Amino acid sequence: MRSFPPYRAQVVAEIPVTTRAERERALAAAGYNAFNLPARMVTIDLLTDSGTGAVSTAQEAAAAAADRSYAGSDSFFRFREALSELTHYPHILPVHQGRAAERVLFTSVLRAGQISVSNTHFDTTRANVELLGAEARDLPCAEFGDLDSLEPFKGNINLDRLEQLLTGPEADRVGMVLVTITNNGGGGQPVSMANLAAASRLARAHGVPIFLDAARFAENAWLVVQREEGYAGKTPRAVAEEAFGLVDGAVASLKKDGISPMGAFIGLTDPELAQRCETNLIATEGFRTYGGLGAHDLDRVAKGLHEVLDPHYLEARADEAARLAQAANDAGVDIVQPPGIHALYLNAGRLLPHLPASRFPGHSLACELYLEGGIRCVELGSLYLGTLDENNELVTPAPFELVRIALPRRVYSQGHYEYVAEVLGDIAKNPDRVPGYRIVDAPKILRHFNLRMAPV
Numbered sequence: 001m002r003s004f005p006p007y008r009a010q011v012v013a014e015i016p017v018t019t020r021a022e023r024e025r026a027l028a029a030a031g032y033n034a035f036n037l038p039a040r041m042v043t044i045d046l047l048t049d050s051g052t053g054a055v056s057t058a059q060e061a062a063a064a065a066a067d068r069s070y071a072g073s074d075s076f077f078r079f080r081e082a083l084s085e086l087t088h089y090p091h092i093l094p095v096h097q098g099r100a101a102e103r104v105l106f107t108s109v110l111r112a113g114q115i116s117v118s119n120t121h122f123d124t125t126r127a128n129v130e131l132l133g134a135e136a137r138d139l140p141c142a143e144f145g146d147l148d149s150l151e152p153f154k155g156n157i158n159l160d161r162l163e164q165l166l167t168g169p170e171a172d173r174v175g176m177v178l179v180t181i182t183n184n185g186g187g188g189q190p191v192s193m194a195n196l197a198a199a200s201r202l203a204r205a206h207g208v209p210i211f212l213d214a215a216r217f218a219e220n221a222w223l224v225v226q227r228e229e230g231y232a233g234k235t236p237r238a239v240a241e242e243a244f245g246l247v248d249g250a251v252a253s254l255k256k257d258g259i260s261p262m263g264a265f266i267g268l269t270d271p272e273l274a275q276r277c278e279t280n281l282i283a284t285e286g287f288r289t290y291g292g293l294g295a296h297d298l299d300r301v302a303k304g305l306h307e308v309l310d311p312h313y314l315e316a317r318a319d320e321a322a323r324l325a326q327a328a329n330d331a332g333v334d335i336v337q338p339p340g341i342h343a344l345y346l347n348a349g350r351l352l353p354h355l356p357a358s359r360f361p362g363h364s365l366a367c368e369l370y371l372e373g374g375i376r377c378v379e380l381g382s383l384y385l386g387t388l389d390e391n392n393e394l395v396t397p398a399p400f401e402l403v404r405i406a407l408p409r410r411v412y413s414q415g416h417y418e419y420v421a422e423v424l425g426d427i428a429k430n431p432d433r434v435p436g437y438r439i440v441d442a443p444k445i446l447r448h449f450n451l452r453m454a455p456v
């Protein structure tokens with residue numbers, strides 16, 4: 001491995017250094033919920049890769065020269081051109097972030113009682129489907145069920161089950177197919193082009209529109225180039241263009257592979273659907289040439305979309321994730337295999353076998369990473385996905401107890417990740433001493449953001 005990041009730091013931000021006693025107080029005050037921690041108490045913030053990427057000098061120069069005209073600003077035309085070149089969709093709408101793009105599109109596509117079917121809906125995506133009275137149904141491929149297997153495309157949608165749904169008794173209820181690339185809710189695993197093409201053929205054969213949730217389109221394209229037969233030697237841009245071309249449109253948060261602090265888009269082929277979305281956008285988000293975004297972010301996106309498809313950048317980023325995955329394994333912590341790019345998913349259930357699902361081992365590991373090293377990350381296990389009774393006791397556990405450590409783009413260096421691996425290693429030496437947690441208070445909707453917990 002001889003990759004290196006094709007950029008250097010030119011402006012840096014200090015990060016907080018805290019003592020264990022300070023972190024213990026901060027976490028207790030936060031109700032043992034990392035979302036309640038003030039960022040000034042976090043040393044390495046691996047909570048998300050969304051809106052946290054470092055911007056380039058080219059992005060900041062473009063942002064400074066942005067055109068803030070209400071209608072028809074130059075910044076919008078640059079934003080649209082970057083996305084038209086990439087997607088070839090005739091209709092491009094700017095939106096302030098991914099979940100708003102979802103709301104605008106789904107409101108125009110789905111009706112109450114219909115089904116949205118996906119490899120996996122991201123949590124806000126599911127919420128936006130459910131808020132319309134529709135059902136979000138996940139059909140991940142069978143290979144995802146084995147966390148250790150090295151199957152290259154464990155983010156795929158299950159084609160057999162998709163076909164059964166589209167030909168079975170519920171066929172009339174299917175309102176849309178949504179393929180998430182990469183599959184964030186499914187271990188950050190990529191979707192193959194063959195799978196996407198087959199899903200698209202099925203959807204079209206049954207007259208159902210198919211869209212991409214393309215938040216990590218560039219990272220998916222890179223993994224296709226690396227792993228899928230027939231794609232070696234293609235550019236990530238060519239692969240991404242092909243992916244957008246296989247479907248009827250896309251929504252994407254541009255806070256990930258747009259490398260922008262804020263932004264999203266809706267891209268569509270159908271003029272009538274685009275018109276409905278535009279009306280909704282103007283009424284609820286902003287005029288069609290800014291969609292709720294500041295002009296500076298329209299310009300940051302226009303540049304970021306080019307930077308993110310640089311093969312040297314993607315190679316270095318993928319290698320960084322693979323090295324951290326190896327270091328975690330060497331430290332005795334298993335991750336969902338094979339490692340993706342935007343995040344690693346630690347197998348907390350396996351590391352902490354003394355904790356039953358009802359004591360939330362994923363949450364325990366996430367808290368321990370904070371207490372031990374000031375590292376912030378998030379549970380993806382029974383706390384997030386399980387069902388609770390009215391006393392907040394776990395009734396149905398999640399299939400896996402995972403912790404996601406997300407890797408912000410261009411932010412941390414090898415030294416930071418070596419530190420993360422060391423902290424993991426220290427925890428893995430004495431896993432028995434890691435306590436479980438119980439829920440003190442949990443709201444009914446989007447509970448992981450507002451939970452209060454206590455160690456037991």
Ligand code: F0G
Pocket residue numbers: 047048049050097098099100122124125180184213215253254255263264
């Ligand atoms: N779709 C996917 C696959 C996502 O990962 C996200 C956000 C969204 C949609 C919503 O986009 O945040 O711009 O409104 N994911 C972030 C994360 C928050 O941490 O994974 P948004």
